[in-house]
Amino acid sequence: MRLSTLFGKTLRQSPAEADSVSHQLLLKAGMIHQVAAGVYAYLPLGWRVLRKIEQIIREEMDAAGGQEVMLPVLQPFEMWQETGRDLAFGKSLFTLTDRRDRDLCLGPTHEEIVTALARLNVRSYRDLPMMPYQIQTKFRDEPRPRGGLLRVREFHMKDLYSLDVSQEALDRSYQKMVRAYNNIYARCGLPVVMVEADSGAIGGKDSHEFILLAETGEDEVIYCAQCGYAANADRAAFARPEVENKGEPLPLEEVSTPGVKTIEELARFLGVLTGQTLKAVFYAADGEVVFVVIRGDLEVNEVKLKNALKCIEVRLATEGEVTGAGLVAGSASPIGLSGIRIVADDSIAMGANFVIGANKPDAHLKNANYPRDFKVDIMTDIALAQAGYRCVGCGAELLSERGIEVGHLFKLGTVFSEKMGAFYLDQDGTEKPIVMGCYGIGLGRLLAAAVEQNHDEKGIIWPLSIAPHQVYLCPLSIDRDEVAEAAGKLYSELRKARFEVLFDDREESPGVKFNDADLLGIPIRVVVSPRTLKQGAAEVKLRAQRQIELVPLGDVAEKLKAILASR
């Protein structure tokens, strides 16, 4: 490729809207262009990177037994009603109507379509396992696109769906994907960690995410350096800190607490630790006001809460909803409460004689004990893990880091096959639901993550495997005949040897060329100039390193071959 004819220019200044490093560099390098919020065009260099990533993924999926298919983006809305996911996705689903007034949507993912296909194409246990996959554009009307390619509304995604006869068979498919994913990230030069995850709107049970640790990431990973436990903060477990108030339950006792609203105020007012209180928090779960109790030193994890309630949306209840439900904010308590669902964190039973609200203003109760003084409807783990708490497994202190989610595996189980009637006939002659899994990777996000991970103050440093080109051929003083000739000759020679070469044939000053070379991040730079030609040579330099090596013109191809072979 001749740089002079490339569609897409580098910029001297990054556009102001760019915040994340990857966004800035990709825009500045002219690799992508923003068309609308969360909607991007890929220019030639960016597109080449995306296709390289795509090819790596394709090879690994094929190697793992996947079969590539092409599925429609345009999908009947009815299919989504069939599985109830029209509600689960809610407004994130792009919907439209055709000329006959049929409701359609743009696929945010393709479980429905795949299950429908499985329903037709899988009859017997002999037809399983099966692993169709697709690499396509998907659409989600995200509440907030952000970070350039990190979170968009129209995106390229690989999804593989595994179809199996049993949970055990699914486990095997799942492990195949774990290995394939590790291969993919390794080949893309990205160090990732696999963590336990929540399955969100996709549904299902077991779930793992692959996270690239990065400051700019949206996700928080809680992990234990000692035993290796790692989970998304959304679902991370942790050992509740011990509290002092144990021992025999004492009688309830009302105390006056004028003006006390928060747990901190309460603890200070009564001279107790926050862990000796119980906190009430009010949520709206799909519109229903729910009473949540948790020990005062802990915070509620809304994802866990949502799962516990099996609802689609939870948010903090508004003031109006709270008073409308007859609750006394600041002094609310489950004691003596009725007509409202109560969800409690396990921690309320860890300890005794808690301070709790009295359900009337400016008063609290001492010595509240569960279950002596109140009942709850759901009692489970709904507490938010944070760095500093102890690991459930080994007791070591948990740590936390931010990261970018670059892949997600789900064990769907039979959720979809049962709802959509995708059954197979087993060996024993009985009909059973197909056991499914799904495995996604966002390609654009992976591309952006690669830049977040591999850059310096000058620009991108592409890993060789996904670089748009392998070699940046950079003649200086190209208006001199001997340079133009030598560079031109080298260019055709390298191309003949099947190197991917970006030929900077522009008449620009050395500074401009070097800076663009660094910005674009092509792994190997080859410089031809009057100075090097005096010695019948070219300079070879790796983008990631400082050293420059002078190589005789005739040996450049060999040298490059050696470099490529060495990595």
Place this chain on the structure above:
RNA sequence: CGGGGAGUAGCGCAGCCUGGUUAGCGCGCCGCGUUCGGGACGCGGAGGUCGGAGGUUCAAAUCCUCUCUCCCCGACCA
């Protein structure tokens, strides 16, 4: 949706508070010349419905109202 910020030339910005000639600056772009190993220089140019609509005024980038878009922080997710 809640909270914060921004829309003026391809990119980065000033001008707005305090209305008043052809709306500025840097970079980039075009032409000519000189340069040529880390974003060169001179001379000459091109390029703007000041996000949109309405209003106030003799007069609006500037004041008022409405509206659209984009960015950042939260809920969602690859």
